[in-house]
Amino acid sequence: MYYVSTRSKNHRLTASQAIAQGLAVDGGLLTPEVFPKLSHNGLKTLTDMSYQQRAVYVMNPYLEDFTASELSSFATKAYGPDKFDAREVAPVRTVDGNTHCLELWHGPTCAFKDMALQMLPHLLSASLVKNDEKKTACILVATSGDTGKAALEGFRDVDGTRILVFYPKDGVSAIQQLQMNTQEGENVGVCSVVGNFDDAQTGVKKLFSDEKLRAELAGRGYFFSSANSINWGRVLPQIVYYVSAYCDLVKTEKIQLGDPVNVCVPTGNFGNILAGYYAGQMGVPIRKFICASNSNNVLTDFLRTGVYDRNRRFYNTMSPSMDILISSNLERMLYELSGSSDGEVRGYMDQLAEKGRYEVGDAVKGKLSRYFAAGFCDDAQTQRVIARMWNEHKYLIDPHTAVAFDVLDQYRAETGDDTAAIVVSTASPFKFCDSVLGALGVTDLREGTDILGQLSELTGVSAPAPLAGLAGKEVRFTDNTTKDHMVDKVLEMLK
Template identity: 55%
Template structure:
């Protein structure tokens, strides 16, 4: 298995090279040269397996320059207890006869990003050794909240790496900010920027594309890489939990083997739902992928019209990890829907960079609409979804999962589709306790830890231990930089040994 760039199909790299680099030199994203497909027999073989065994079986199809033993060791190190609270890792809960929730947030930072960012720190050191790299890998991360903490925790004190995380100063929850500001580890740094997530993401991409900067840091013994989902090593582990959720539905009797399933996914940067599309391409019987956006509904409009236009107001919402107008991983989907035409992708991405918009031809638009349904939910709708799930099912949603819950309901009412649907739950409700309490009609305190306690008392759920301990940890990172000064911030950090 080799990998090519969405903007240059002649470029071919191994899995370890792709994981080390993160982003292609031409600005494109790495994709597999083909999708390995699982036969019916191979799918059936996954049913009795543990999550770790399923992960090994699926990921090694792409990691051809890693041995079976290496992949297995990486998987077992990533998905272990007590790192994850539940032995099944991605726990599936039944709400009603046609709706389930797949909880992806039982890892150390209480967000679905742990599913990939416990695995990538296992894969990257091996990739460094396999490619003969002697420089220290500097991992640059832009985060809208959850990726930053998960990456910091995953790469904490990993030999041969350093990490710099950028987040929007006013665009994360108080708990998310505290999680990053108190991060332990001698190889990590965190910087807030005066700007939004798109500014942070564009800034990080600009650093990757700056060849003069790359040469400068190389002289100091450094190499840039990424832990965002632009890195295929981040995206790959996410494919696994779609297969695993399907297997769990079959094993529980909620689904007959071979029947199709819908997935409703709260979506910002498009990596999570893209992993579901990749699973479908590998043979998972997916009917529809329901792409759920908040008030920043650029993806909803794209799937409805075939035009992507980020020239619109940017909103800060109660689901901050979805407050995104430039969904980077959509480029990978466009590459597939356009018949892997790298020239077309270059044209669209150039138009996006220069004018903030592009339009795809009708054939691509129809191909997207065959698989994807785009819907959105505003703040009032998010609150209603949290209240409805709690009153109807006794289930507590965080604001991101609530968006997916609401859009899935809208999809059913619009289409009459009664296909078994799995809502991919991306964060613990305790990460956004104030918003959840408010939606449930309870008082919201100024103190975030008082809200944690109140939500626990109300729902009977336990506060995740790492979150409960936050108030006892010292704040280590409080730097703020202008969105145009990210290069200087990185260089200053690297000068500090």
């Protein structure tokens, strides 16, 4: 199994090389040349496995330079009971007869990014050894809220690594910011960036392509890698939970093996829903991928029209992890739907960089229509959905998950498609206490971490231990910069 750039498929890398490098040298995203298939019998076999065993089974064909024994060890460490508070790791909760919620927030930072970022450090550190890399990997991360903390926690004090996280100032929730700025570890750094997530993400991409900076840091004994979903080592573990969710529905007899399902995913950078698409390509019978956006609905418009246009108003919403106008992982989808045409993808990305927009051809539009549906939900409706889910089902959800539930309702109303659906729940509601409490009618909010207890007292639901443990933690990071001075901040942090 080799990996190639979405913008130039001539240079092939092994899995360990692709994971260590993170981003292709031409700015493209590294993607597998082929996708292995899961047979009907393979899915049946997976149904009786634990989550850890499923992870090894699914990832093994993509990682030919890793042994099954290595992957088994990684999965045991990544998804053990000391990391996740649910035995199933990614449990599926049935909300009503044909609507199920895949809870991806039972890990150490209470967000779905843990599902990949507890595995990635093991894959990366092993990749460095396999490639005989002597320099320290500097993990650069741009975050819209959840990736930053999950990456910091995953790479904390991992040998051979430093990790630097950039997040948009005033663009994450108070709890998300506190999680990052209180992060422990000797190899971690955190800095806010004036602007929005796209400013932070664009800045990080420029750092990767800055040859002068790379040369300077090489002299200091560092090289850049990534923990964002531009790194294949982030996307691959996410495929696992779609396979696992389907198998759990079969195991609990909610569906029969071979029955199709729909999945509805709250989407910002497109990595999460892309992993679902890859699971479908492997053989999981997913009929429709429903992309749920907030008011930053650039993906909704693209999936409906084939025109991607980031030249629009940016909104700061109560679902900040989706406050994104440049969805990096969409590039991998374009590569697949264009028949691996690196030239076509390169043209789209050049247009995006130069004009802020591009329009795909009719062939790609047809495939988008076949596989995807899309909708969006504003903040007012998000609050109504949070309240409805609690009042009708006593099910407490965060704003991102609420967006997905609403868009699924829109899709069903528009199409009449009552196929069993999996709604992907991406974060604990306790990461967004102010928004959830507001949705439940509370206007007098407590300050700091006291707000966690306020939500618990109102609902009778306990706050996850990692969030409850934030009370009294020392704030270690207060640095701020602009996107044009991120290079200076990197040089300062890597003295």
